Amino acid sequence: MKIVWSSCFLLISLISFAQNGGSDTRSLFKYTIQKTIVPIQLDGIAQENEWEAHDVTTNFYNHWPNDEGQAQNQTEVKITYDDNNLYILAKCYDKGERIIQSLVRDNDSDYWGSDNFSVAIDPVNTKQSGFMFGVTAGGAELEGSLTIEGSQTWMSENWDNRWASKTSQYDGYWLVEMEIPFKTLRYNANQRTWGINFIRGDKQNNAYTTWTQFPVNFNGVSMNYMGSLEWDQSPERAKGTFIFNPYVTSSSTRDYEEENQTETQLESDIGGEVKVALTSSLNLDLTLFPDFSNADVDQQVTNITRFSIFLPEQRNFFLENNDIFSNFGTYDIKPFFSRRIGIMEGEPIPIDFGGRLTGNLTQNLRIGVMNVQTRSTEEFAAQNYSVGAFQQKVLKRSVIKGLFINRQATSKTEELDYTRNAGLEFSYISENGKLNNTFMYHTSLTPQNYKDTHFYGLSGNYISKRFRTGWLLNVVGENYITELGINPRLENYNAQTEETIRLGYTLINPWVRYITFVKGENKKLNYHGLRTWNNLYLNSDGSFNEVENNVAYDFEYKNTARLNLIARYQKVDLLFPTELIGDDFTPIPIDDYSFFRFDLRYRADSRKTFVWNTNIGYGQFFNGTRMGAMLQGSFRLRPWGSFGLTYDFNDIRLAEGFGENKIHLMRFNGNISFSNKLFLSNVLQYNSQGDNFSAFSRLQWRYSPMSDLFLIYNENHDTTGLGIKNRSVVLKVTYWL
Template sequence: MKRLISILVLLLAFQNTSAQEQPIIEEFILEAQKSPITIRIDGNLDEEAWNNAVITSDFLNKWPKDEGYAIGQTKAWILYDNEYLYIGAINYQKKEDLVIKSLKRDNSSYHWESDAFTVVLDPYNQKTTGFIFGVNAAGAEVDGIVSIQNSRTQPDFNWNNTWTSSVKVHDDYWVAELAIPFKSINFDPESDEWGINFVRNDMLRNEYSTWTHVPQGFPGIDLGYLGTLKLQQPLEKRRQRIAVQPYMLSSVNRDFEESSSYNGDADLGLDAKIPLGSSLKMDLTVNPDFSTVDVDQQVTNLSRFSIFFPERRVFFLENSDLFSSFGTWGVRPFFSRQIGISDGNLVPILFGTRVTGNVTDDLRVGALNVQTKGIDDISANNYTVGAFQQNVFGRSSIKGLFTNRSGFDGTNSFNEDFNRTMGLEFHYASESGRLSGNARYHWSQTEDRLNDASFVGATLMYNDGDKYFGITADRVGDNYINDLGFSMRSFQYDAERDSLIRVGFNYLNPWAGFVIRPESDFVNSHEFSTWTVMSWETNGELIDRVITLNYELSTFNHGFVRISARNNRVRLLFPTDLIGGDDFLPAETYIYNTISLNYLTDSRGVLSAGVNSSYGGFYNGTRLQFGGELNYRTQPWGNFGVRYVGNRVELPDNYGEATLHLIGPQSEISFSNNLNWTTFLQYNTQAENFNINSRLQWRYAPMSDIFLVFNDNYGTENFGIKNRGVVFKMNYWFN
C-alpha cells in the first residue's frame, strides 16, 4: 500500500510540474439561435436562418500534429427549434480528392477512414456521457454514445436512434446537414449550456481537425475537451414517446449430420422503448432474435486461456457502458455474452428489460433483467444486473455493480442454484485527463458460501501524448465465482482430467512508453514501449511472467511498422495439450523468447495490405506464425479483402506438431446508404470448420430493416456439409 501511495504522489507531482499545452483560443463558445421555421434537410443550407446563425471559429489541428490551424478548413453552424437540433457544416475539399471507404451506415472504422464530419454532444454538460453523430462525404451515417470507461473517453457505435442527414458535394467543398430530434436524446430542460465539439476527417492530407483544442494522446471526441453550446433559451420539457419495433421471421435450416430433411420455422417478437419520466428509459425485448447479427471473426487459439469475443447483440449493446465498464481488461465482473450463450450455442431468451438514465444530473443508474428458457441439459435461468454511477470531483465517479443468476423457469425458483456478486469502484480522472486511475472491490457468493471470494485491485495511469505509464494490480480470490463475468486467468486446463480448474491469482501489469515526433514529411512518430504481465497463485508461487519490448514507426499516411521482442516464463499448473499431441506437456516451468514484425500500408489507397510474422520458442519447442491481409476498394460501393493466419508448431518427442491455417475472405457491396450485402468466408483448420455467412440488409424506413441471411458450414477434411440455413427477417419502427 505504501508503494501505491508513493506512485500516486509521484504522478500528481509530475502532472503539476510538466508543461501544459495551451489552446490557441482560450474559450470555445458557440451560440445556437432558435429558428423561426422548420429547416429542410437537403444539404443546401439555403434557409435565411442559416445566414443569421453564428459560425464556428477556424478548426484546429488534432492529428498528426496538435498545433496550429487545419489546412483543410471547416465551418459549422447550429440552429434549433422545438423539435430538432440542426447542424450545418461546409467542409473544404476538392471533389476529386475525396476518399470514401463505403456507403454502408453504422460502420465506425469506415467512417474514420473516410472524408467525414462528426459532432459530439454532451447535453448535461457533465463531461461524463454524451452522443455522437456523423456522416461521410457520401452520406453514410454513424451514431452512438460516448462515455468514460476506465477513466478514458470511449465511443459505443451500437446505439441507434432516429435522426436525419443530407450531404451535397460541390467542386471545392461538400456540405453536411443534420437534424437530431430532441426526443432521440436525453437532456436537461432547465439548462441552456451543452458540451459540444466537431471532428473533421481530411483524408487527402491524412489529417484530423477539431473545433476545440484536443491534445495529442486524447481522441478528438474526448469529453474533457468539449466547447460550450449556448442555446438562445432553454428547451421546453417534452413528453417522450413510446417506440415499438416488432419483427417477423421465417427460416429454413437443416443439420446434415442429424437430419435428412429441411425444417422450416416462423417466429414473432418485439422490442420497445418506453420513457419513464424525462431522463429514464425502459428497453423491453420479447422473444428476441439474434440470427442476423454479425458473425464472430474466428481466431487461432494456441494460448492456455479462453478467447474473449465481443458482444454483438443489440439489446445488450445499447447503454452497455453502464454495466460493462467495471474491472480491467483481464477481469470483467459483468460480460453480457454469459447470458443466452452456452459453449458458443444460443440459449433462447424469453424476455428482457433494461432501465437506464439519469436520476439527477450527477447520478446515472441502470437495471437489467433477462429470463432464458431451459433446453436439453441447460436449465432455465433468471439474470438480474444493477449498476449506478455517481459523479464526484469533476470528472471522477463512484460506481456500483450487482449481478445475480438464479435457476428459475418462470414458475419455480431453484433456491440452491444461484450466483451473485456485488462491487464498488472509484474512478479518478483529472480535469486534463492526463492522470487517471481506479480502485475496485468485488465480492461473490454461491449456495456454498465460500471464503476468499473477492476480487480487489487498483490502476494508475498517466498519458500526456508524448509519454505514458501506468500499473494495474489485482487479486482474484480462489473462490471468486462470477457466472456473469469473464476472467480468462481464473481457469486452467487440466488435460489429464479434461476439465477446467478454478485458480485464484495475484496479478501485476506495469507499462510505460514514450513518443518522438521528428520534423519530417514522412515519419509521424517513433514510439518505444514496454508491457509486462506477471501472475502468482494466491500462495505466492509464480504462474507466469511476460516482458515485451516494442518499437513502432508510424507515417503520415497511416502506415506503420512494429517490432516486438518478448520473454516468456510460464509454469504450467497441470499437464496441458495445446495442439493434440500424443503426450501432454508436463506441468513444469518453461522459458522461451519470441520476436515479431508487423507492417501495414496506407489504408487510404485503392489497394492496401499488411503482413505480420513471429518466430521463437513455444514451451519446449518452436512456433512460427505468419500471416497478412489484402484489401481492395472500389470507391464508394465496394470493399473486398482476404486475411490469412498460419501457424507451424513443433514440439519435441511425442508432444506433437501442427500446421494450422485460418483464411478469411470477405466482401462488402453497398448499393446505397441503406442497402448493403456482406459476405464472410472463414476456413479454420483448428476448428475443422469452413463457414459461409452472407447477409443482405435493406433499411427501407428509419430504424426499420429487412434481412436475408444465408449460413453454411462444412468440414475442412472432405468439405462435407454440416448444416445450412436461410433466414428472412423484417422489423418496423413505430414511434
C-alpha cells in the first residue's frame, strides 16, 4: 500500500503542471452546416447546382510527421444534409501521383498505407466516443468506432454500419462524396453542436494533415482536438430506427479426428440480428443463433513464454461498442474479454441468443448492458453471461467507470456454479490530454468464498511532443479469478506435478521515451529517439520474482522505413519446473536465471511494390540460448492484389539434458480485389509448435450496402504426415433490411 499512496502523491503534484497548455480547437475551428434544397446525387462529381450554396473549409495543417505550418497539398471540404443523411464532399489536391494499396474494405493497414480522406465525428459532443468514416483514392472504405484509452483516441475498424461513398480521380486532385445516414449515428436530437475533424493521408509525401491544428503526440482522430460542426437547426431523430439483418448458412463439415463421425455432415442454419434505436443516442442490439463463420481466421503465433497467450476477438457482435465493457484494467490484466464467451478450451460453443444495450442515457452518462446464453454440449454446461458497465464523465474530461460481470451455469450442474466480478475505476485526464492516470479496484466472487480476491492499482502516462513517460502498478490477489477476462500470470503450471497453482503478485512497470524530430527539406529521417521500459514482478509477500529491463533506439525514415535496435536483460526466480519448448523435453528446474538478448528490426519502404521487413535476435535463454529470425515479404499488384509470405524461426538450445528445438511458423497471405465490393482472401499457415497446417479461403461479395454473400473454405492438417484433422465449406448470405 505504501507504493500506492506514494504514487498517488506524485500524480497529484503533477496535475497542476499538466493542466495548462493546449488550445480549445472546438471554439477555434467551426463549420456551419446548412440543409440542402437540392437533392445530392452520390456520384463522386462536384455538381455546381448541388454544392455551390454550401461553405467550403480548407487550410489544412500539417500533423505528421511535422505539426507546424499548413499542408503542401491542400484539401477542400463541404458539408450538408437532408432529412435522412449527412453529406460530405472532399477535394484532395496533389500532383497526380497516388498510392492505392488495395480495394479491400475495412483493411486498416492498407487504408492508412494509401492516399485517403477521413472524417471523425463526436455526435454527442462529450469527447468520450465517436465514429470515423474514410475512403481511399481508389474507393476502398473503412469505418470504425472511436474510443478513449488514457488520453489517446483509438479506432476499432470492427464496427460496421451502413453508409456509402463515391470517388473520382483527376490530374491534379481526386474527389470523394460521402453519404452517412443519421440512423447510423448516435446523437442527441436536441443538440446543435457536434465534434468533427477531417484527416487527409498524402502517402507520396508520407504525411497526414488535419483540419484543426494540434500536437503531433496525439493521433489524427483525437476527440480532444476536433473542431465544431454547428447545425443551422437541430437534426431530428433518425427515421427508420428498426433494422433487421438476417442470415442463412449452408455448411458441409467433417471432423476426421472424431471416431464416431464417418461422413460429412450437411447443415443449414438461419439467424439474424436486430438493431433498434431506442433513442437517437441509445441502441439495442439483439441476436438469435449468431453465426461467426465469416470471421477472419486466427493468426498463428509462437509461444515460448511461461504463460498462456490470448488471440484477439474476431466476431462482430462482440466487437461493436465493445469498449464500454472491455476498457477496464491494464494491458496485463483485463477483467472482461469477450472471446471467453462462446469458446471453451479453444472450441466454439453455440450461442442461442444475445442482447446488448449501449449508448448515452444523458450527455455525460454512457452505459452498456449485455446478456448472452450459450447452448449445452456433451462436454460443457449451458452458460448465461451478463455484463453491465457505465462511464460517468466528471470534471472536464475525466471519467468514473464501473463494471459488473456474472457467469452462471444453467444446466448440468449439481451445485451452484458461478463467478462474479465487479470493479470501479477513476480515470483522470488533464484538459490538454498530456497527463492521464487511472485508479482501479476490482474484486471477484465464487461459491468457495476465497480470500485475497482483489486486483487494484494505477496506470497512466505523461505525453509531450518529445518527452513521454508512463507508469503502471498492479497488485493482484491469488484468488482474483477472471473467468471472463485475461489474467495469465496468476496461474503457474508445475510441469513436474502437472498442477496449476495460483500465485498473487505485484507488477511495477515504468517507461520513458524521448524523441528527436528532424527538420529540413532534404532530411532522411522523420525522427529518432531513445526509449526504455521495465517490468518488475514481486511475489505477494514482497519478495523478488522477475525483472525485465529493456532499452531501444528507434529510427523512422522519411520514406516510411523503420529501424529498431533493442537490448534486453531478464532475471527470473523460477518457482516451478517449467516446460519451455514442449512436453517431450525435461522441464528446466527451479533456480535463479539471468540472461541478455539483442534484437534488430527493420521495415522497408511500405509504399514500394515489394515490401519486406525482418526481426533478428540472439541471446541467452534461461539455461541455454535462443536465436530468433523473422522475415516477411509482400508483393503488390496495386490495387487488385497483394501476396505475402512470413517465416518465423526460433532455434532454442537449452543446457545439456534439457533439449533443443527448432520451431517453424510460416504464413502465406493472398488477397485479390476484383472490385471494391468483391474480394477473395486466402491464408495458409504452418505451425510446428502447434502441430497444425491450415488453409483458409473466403470469397466476399457485398452485393448491397451491409449485405454480403460469403463462401468460406477451411481445413486443418497435422504437420508430421499432413494427415487431415477437419474440413468445412460454408455458404453464408446476409441481408440488411
